[in-house]
Amino acid sequence: xxxxxxxxxxxxxxxxxxxxxxxxxxxxxxxxxxxxxxxxxxxxxxxxxxxxxxxxxxxxxxxxxxxxxxxxxxxxxxxxxxxxxxxxxxxxxxxxxxxxxxxxxxxxxxxxxxxxxxxxxxxxxxxxxxxxxxxxxxxxxxxxxxxxxxxxxxxxxxxxxxxxxxxxxxxxxxxxxxxxxxxxxxxxxxxxxxxxxxxxxxxxxxxxxxxxxxxxxxxxxxxxxxxxxxxxxxxxxxxxxxxxxxxxxxxxxxxxxxxxxxxxxxxxxxxxxxxxxxxxxxxxxxxxxxxxxxxxxxxxxxxxxxxxxxxxxxxxxxxxxxxxxxxxxxxxxxxxxxxxxxxxxxxxxxxxxxxxxxxxxxxxxxxxxxxxxxxxxxxxxxxxxxxxxxxxxxxx
Amino acid sequence: xxxxxxxxxxxxxxxxxxxxxxxxxxxxxxxxxxxxxxxxxxxxxxxxxxxxxxxxxxxxxxxxxxxxxxxxxxxxxxxxxxxxxxxxxxxxxxxxxxxxxxxxxxxxxxxxxxxxxxxxxxxxxxxxxxxxxxxxxxxxxxxxxxxxxxxxxxxxxxxxxxxxxxxxxxxxxxxxxxxxxxxxxxxxxxxxxxxxxxxxxxxxxxxxxxxxxxxxxxxxxxxxxxxxxxxxxxxxxxxxxxxxxxxxxxxxxxxxxxxxxxxxxxxxxxxxxxxxxxxxxxxxx
Numbered sequence: 001x002x003x004x005x006x007x008x009x010x011x012x013x014x015x016x017x018x019x020x021x022x023x024x025x026x027x028x029x030x031x032x033x034x035x036x037x038x039x040x041x042x043x044x045x046x047x048x049x050x051x052x053x054x055x056x057x058x059x060x061x062x063x064x065x066x067x068x069x070x071x072x073x074x075x076x077x078x079x080x081x082x083x084x085x086x087x088x089x090x091x092x093x094x095x096x097x098x099x100x101x102x103x104x105x106x107x108x109x110x111x112x113x114x115x116x117x118x119x120x121x122x123x124x125x126x127x128x129x130x131x132x133x134x135x136x137x138x139x140x141x142x143x144x145x146x147x148x149x150x151x152x153x154x155x156x157x158x159x160x161x162x163x164x165x166x167x168x169x170x171x172x173x174x175x176x177x178x179x180x181x182x183x184x185x186x187x188x189x190x191x192x193x194x195x196x197x198x199x200x201x202x203x204x205x206x207x208x209x210x211x212x213x214x215x216x217x218x219x220x221x222x223x224x225x226x227x228x229x230x231x232x233x234x235x236x237x238x239x240x241x242x243x244x245x246x247x248x249x250x251x252x253x254x255x256x257x258x259x260x261x262x263x264x265x266x267x268x269x270x271x272x273x274x275x276x277x278x279x280x281x282x283x284x285x286x287x288x289x290x291x292x293x294x295x296x297x298x299x300x301x302x303x304x305x306x307x308x309x310x311x312x313x314x315x316x317x318x319x320x321x322x323x324x325x326x327x328x329x330x331x332x333x334x335x336x337x338x339x340x341x342x343x344x345x346x347x348x349x350x351x352x353x354x355x356x357x358x359x360x361x362x363x364x365x366x367x368x369x370x371x372x373x374x375x376x377x378x379x380x381x382x383x384x385x386x387x388x389x390x391x392x393x394x395x396x
Numbered sequence: 397x398x399x400x401x402x403x404x405x406x407x408x409x410x411x412x413x414x415x416x417x418x419x420x421x422x423x424x425x426x427x428x429x430x431x432x433x434x435x436x437x438x439x440x441x442x443x444x445x446x447x448x449x450x451x452x453x454x455x456x457x458x459x460x461x462x463x464x465x466x467x468x469x470x471x472x473x474x475x476x477x478x479x480x481x482x483x484x485x486x487x488x489x490x491x492x493x494x495x496x497x498x499x500x501x502x503x504x505x506x507x508x509x510x511x512x513x514x515x516x517x518x519x520x521x522x523x524x525x526x527x528x529x530x531x532x533x534x535x536x537x538x539x540x541x542x543x544x545x546x547x548x549x550x551x552x553x554x555x556x557x558x559x560x561x562x563x564x565x566x567x568x569x570x571x572x573x574x575x576x577x578x579x580x581x582x583x584x585x586x587x588x589x590x591x592x593x594x595x596x597x598x599x600x601x602x603x604x605x606x607x608x609x610x611x612x613x614x615x616x617x618x619x620x621x622x623x624x625x626x627x628x629x630x631x632x633x634x635x636x637x638x639x640x641x642x643x644x645x646x647x648x649x650x651x652x653x654x655x656x657x658x659x660x661x662x663x664x665x666x667x668x669x670x671x672x673x674x675x676x677x678x679x680x681x
Contacts, residue, residue, distance in 0.1 A: 039537045040538070
């Protein structure tokens with residue numbers, strides 16, 4: 001794939017940008033199985049393999065279950081491993097996701113977010129990655145093509161950090177981000193290589209002088225201890241995410257944190273929302289600010305581990321907050337992000353009112369007017385201190 | 397308008413496909429030149445010939461171009477997960493053995509991601525009809541090679557030609573225990589109709605491997621001039637009817653696929669065996 005670049009800028013779709021980042025990272029192994037809308041990632045990456053632009057072993061397997069299994073095998077053997085999938089593909093990997101994190105293998109997976117069946121749907125929502133939220137994978141969410149590209153490069157460092165050693169999932173919105181062309185700034189191959197560095201796994205199956213066994217039977221006498229260590233590691237990874245973002249900013253000038261606040265500091269009411277819909281919400285914030293309404297936005301970038309302290313700190317003085325989830329935790333208490341965010345705010349002295357709104361499932365459009373309607377509702381909640389409807393579907 | 401039963405075999409009588417279609421789900425998604433529509437029509441004519449009420453038929457699919465079929469047809473239908481159609485179908489048949497269950501699947505769906513279910517369905521010989529639309533391509537996701545792509549063929553994932561030996565769905569079905577195994581092509585559409593009819597009427601697992609063409613991906617990648625060119629080369633010239641095969645010298649059969657009913661035996665059917673054990677144990681009490 002020839003990328004036309006002018007002064008480091010190129011017009012790329014989300015999928016092309018991910019494939020290009022993979023090319024620049026040049027992983028050792030990439031096992032993959034196609035699924036809409038992430039197919040183009042592997043399709044383009046396969047061209048890089050065929051053209052000899054990378055030295056990656058591309059393994060075209062017969063299912064996503066096999067794709068993640070092959071990722072695990074290769075990573076256990078000490079390879080730097082990447083793959084991409086969506087929706088049912090991620091669902092089929094589910095059994096293996098826990099094995100990847102339990103074995104502490106720094107695999108990188110791009111999840112191009114798509115709704116889950118049934119009914120079958122190929123468009124965007126976050127049910128797929130939200131279903132994997134407790135699998136022990138670090139999850140980074142990306143608003144734009146640029147961020148998806150930058151996140152993927154940073155993911156390698158986060159995953160392979162000695163104190164972390166965990167798999168990372170980079171999420172971007174199916175079709176909205178994956179198929180829309182955006183002007184983005186690319187790094188040079190040398191910059192990417194310099195940033196990610198060479199990967200030398202500490203313990204590998206192929207180190208015959210120091211033989212190890214991975215994933216072996218572990219009964220009540222030590223299973224919980226493994227899980228305790230894993231839990232500590234994923235909690236620690238929050239600092240690594242910040243450390244890596246700091247180095248990224250120092251080198252390349254683009255700043256990333258655990259979340260993005262947009263006109264948030266002096267805001268009285270705020271929407272919390274993941275990925276591309278944040279862009280739409282920002283337009284609504286600007287429009288309402290013009291009318292004097294103190295609206296703001298918080299977009300989590302890191303969802304796993306959940307940065308509850310930082311999010312609570314950023315939102316503690318708000319009067320009313322709406323958490324917009326593009327996934328329903330069916331018959332749970334509101335959407336997944338709402339649930340955790342509201343819980344994070346429990347210890348704040350003057351708790352804001354927090355409501356749950358489920359939007360945009362299966363690719364339903366979320367428009368500026370939808371965001372404005374939510375802000376209007378928040379305004380009433382802030383004024384009266386009364387919540388009429390705690391949780392509901394919007395955009396229906 | 398429905399066609400009287402005795403006239404169905406004559407193609408000159410216009411067949412009323414609308415009887416079995418869901419017009420509000422049309423147009424279909426298949427590309428111009430794709431063979432899936434021809435296979436769909438052959439399937440509908442074959443079903444019509446069986447005389448079964450359409451409420452007694454259940455059409456089940458997985459994921460892929462061919463798996464869009466159940467959406468267009470007016471039977472009990474189930475559009476399921478990639479590779480898993482046979483598992484769903486096993487459940488449906490087992491829960492309601494009176495239903496005539498037809499699985500519509502592609503070569504990638506049936507033989508790669510669902511390969512495991514394919515062999516075990518055949519092994520049990522449960523009464524299902526499995527129509528495998530074999531176009532050697534993952535069409536829905538952009539033309540990757542599949543488990544039936546011939547060696548040396550181009551696909552988006554085999555730019556220097558595929559190095560993986562393909563599966564022969566019929567050999568696999570037979571070796572796994574299916575009691576009815578046949579092959580047809582979209583080109584030989586009347587023959588296909590008869591084969592599908594015979595497959596549906598057979599008790600036990602019946603597999604029909606249906607060779608059809610994907611001009612959009614396989615055709616373009618492998619320098620076929622047109623969809624009809626593909627049909628002529630892949631479906632017409634590259635296949636021989638099993639009845640003529642005996643009369644031909646071995647060199648004329650080399651590398652060619654046999655069409656028609658390749659394997660048909662009487663064998664205990666799974667649901668019936670289960671039922672008989674239940675009845676036997678019930679009597680013993």
